Amino acid sequence: MLMQNAQTLSANHPAKPLDRWAADPSGDGDGTFDLLGVRMGYTRNAEIFGEGEPTSYVYKVVSGAARTYKVLNDGRRQISAFYLPGEVFGLEAADLHHCSAEAVTRSVFLVVKRSALVSLADADHGMAHLLWALTAHELQRVQTHMLVLIRSAQERVACFLLEMAERMGVVDEIELPMSRQDIADYLGLTIETISRTLTQLESTGAIAVPTCRRIVLRDRRTLKRLHA
Amino acid sequence: MLMQNAQTLSANHPAKPLDRWAADPSGDGDGTFDLLGVRMGYTRNAEIFGEGEPTSYVYKVVSGAARTYKVLNDGRRQISAFYLPGEVFGLEAADLHHCSAEAVTRSVFLVVKRSALVSLADADHGMAHLLWALTAHELQRVQTHMLVLIRSAQERVACFLLEMAERMGVVDEIELPMSRQDIADYLGLTIETISRTLTQLESTGAIAVPTCRRIVLRDRRTLKRLHA
DNA sequence: CGAGGTATTGACGGCTCTCAAGTCTGGTGG
DNA sequence: CCACCAGACTTGAGAGCCGTCAATACCTCG
Numbered sequence: 001m002l003m004q005n006a007q008t009l010s011a012n013h014p015a016k017p018l019d020r021w022a023a024d025p026s027g028d029g030d031g032t033f034d035l036l037g038v039r040m041g042y043t044r045n046a047e048i049f050g051e052g053e054p055t056s057y058v059y060k061v062v063s064g065a066a067r068t069y070k071v072l073n074d075g076r077r078q079i080s081a082f083y084l085p086g087e088v089f090g091l092e093a094a095d096l097h098h099c100s101a102e103a104v105t106r107s108v109f110l111v112v113k114r115s116a117l118v119s120l121a122d123a124d125h126g127m128a129h130l131l132w133a134l135t136a137h138e139l140q141r142v143q144t145h146m147l148v149l150i151r152s153a154q155e156r157v158a159c160f161l162l163e164m165a166e167r168m169g170v171v172d173e174i175e176l177p178m179s180r181q182d183i184a185d186y187l188g189l190t191i192e193t194i195s196r197t198l199t200q201l202e203s204t205g206a207i208a209v210p211t212c213r214r215i216v217l218r219d220r221r222t223l224k225r226l227h228a
Numbered sequence: 229m230l231m232q233n234a235q236t237l238s239a240n241h242p243a244k245p246l247d248r249w250a251a252d253p254s255g256d257g258d259g260t261f262d263l264l265g266v267r268m269g270y271t272r273n274a275e276i277f278g279e280g281e282p283t284s285y286v287y288k289v290v291s292g293a294a295r296t297y298k299v300l301n302d303g304r305r306q307i308s309a310f311y312l313p314g315e316v317f318g319l320e321a322a323d324l325h326h327c328s329a330e331a332v333t334r335s336v337f338l339v340v341k342r343s344a345l346v347s348l349a350d351a352d353h354g355m356a357h358l359l360w361a362l363t364a365h366e367l368q369r370v371q372t373h374m375l376v377l378i379r380s381a382q383e384r385v386a387c388f389l390l391e392m393a394e395r396m397g398v399v400d401e402i403e404l405p406m407s408r409q410d411i412a413d414y415l416g417l418t419i420e421t422i423s424r425t426l427t428q429l430e431s432t433g434a435i436a437v438p439t440c441r442r443i444v445l446r447d448r449r450t451l452k453r454l455h456a
Numbered sequence: 457c458g459a460g461g462t463a464t465t466g467a468c469g470g471c472t473c474t475c476a477a478g479t480c481t482g483g484t485g486g
Numbered sequence: 487c488c489a490c491c492a493g494a495c496t497t498g499a500g501a502g503c504c505g506t507c508a509a510t511a512c513c514t515c516g
């Protein structure tokens with residue numbers, strides 16, 4: 001199941017960029033998972049796991065980015081979260097995933113067997129608490145995101161840009177890994193509204209958009225005023 | 229801190245209804261917490277805990293209902309969740325609450341010391357897994373709720389009614405413990421839109437509204453068609 | 457019976473979606 | 487090196503849904 005969607009690094013990329021990616025430290029806060037898993041490469045938009053599939057693996061972003069999402073019966077997609085280098089996703093207490101996950105761009109993830117973590121947790125309070133804390137942190141993030149979804153388009157986009165800048169650890173210029181459609185599905189808006197809002201923020205001098213994936217935060221004060 | 233907002237049952241209610249409430253089995257699925265805590269009564273809109281306060285206690289609804297919420301800087305309130313009899317809230321892995329909680333109506337909650345649960349978890353894998361599972365379940369609920377927030381007003385209200393009916397374990401008639409303002413803040417709408425949408429659903433025969441807190445689900449098929 | 461909070465209803469405006477056309481960009485092949 | 491193409495992004499016009507403001511009705515409690 002996993003192997004259908006993922007390709008090994010060697011099959012996917014020439015050796016040179018692979019080594020560079022694998023060596024990427026990528027903000028490893030807690031290295032708890034690092035010795036337990038293997039690195040795997042994914043192409044853009046590759047499925048990582050699907051809703052309803054067994055929660056056999058836990059993932060940590062080495063490079064690139066991932067998105068988890070749910071789809072409504074009418075086809076609309078709500079992206080629950082983006083995951084950037086160093087962040088963990090796919091961890092659930094239940095046996096089945098209740099979200100789907102895909103690679104946003106060509107990415108490398110550290111893949112860890114969930115059963116290994118659960119076994120460790122039975123012997124080690126620290127690991128048990130870590131699993132709980134990771135899920136709790138996820139809950140907190142989603143609850144904060146709910147607050148964003150009830151606001152105006154301008155506020156949602158401003159919140160998104162500030163969130164990305166903070167999580168990517170940069171001061172004023174961000175390189176977005178995701179498309180306008182991804183942003184729209186994350187913020188509960190349409191791509192047209194995303195585009196128009198970015199143009200609007202640019203015309204007021206709050207940001208600059210040198211290329212469509214590259215955004216400069218010019219006036220953080222204005223953006224923060226739109227933030228919670 | 230806790231005692232400021234909560235009143236003991238005897239101080240709050242005459243003895244007769246108190247005893248009845250305390251004896252209420254209230255759909256106790258897992259009675260794990262029941263022997264560890266004490267019952268406490270809360271008046272309508274009483275604060276249970278505030279954002280940023282220590283997570284000293286975990287709560288289980290015996291009767292009544294609770295809401296957890298966050299407030300934006302502009303004063304808007306987003307209700308994260310409602311908790312009905314038998315459900316647990318206030319459990320966090322972190323040391324501080326990141327939500328506030330209030331009693332929706334006059335309620336009785338079972339109050340358990342969080343430290344007792346955490347201590348138990350250190351010795352008992354089952355308890356550790358229960359705490360994790362409760363938080364994971366909460367996460368799942370919030371993620372599902374996010375899907376609701378991106379839909380039309382009619383769909384949001386239909387989802388809300390079906391959710392309440394299911395959780396209250398009733399077939400076709402629900403007694404809402406919360407006001408229109410609560411529903412609005414839960415669904416990201418205004419009270420006027422809630423009111424209009426209910427009227428609209430009533431005029432199409434999907435529901436009936438004998439009193440403003442009492443709603444009869446007449447045509448579940450129509451409501452389900454609006455559901456995810 | 458009166459009062460205050462809660463809920464409903466109406467009119468209007470604005471924000472965002474929809475549909476459609478146009479523009480840019482990155483990759484491919486001549 | 488340039489032309490071309492497909493996909494992504496931007497921009498515009500119009501419509502619809504929901505929020506805002508305001509007035510009215512209802513309901514509970516004193």
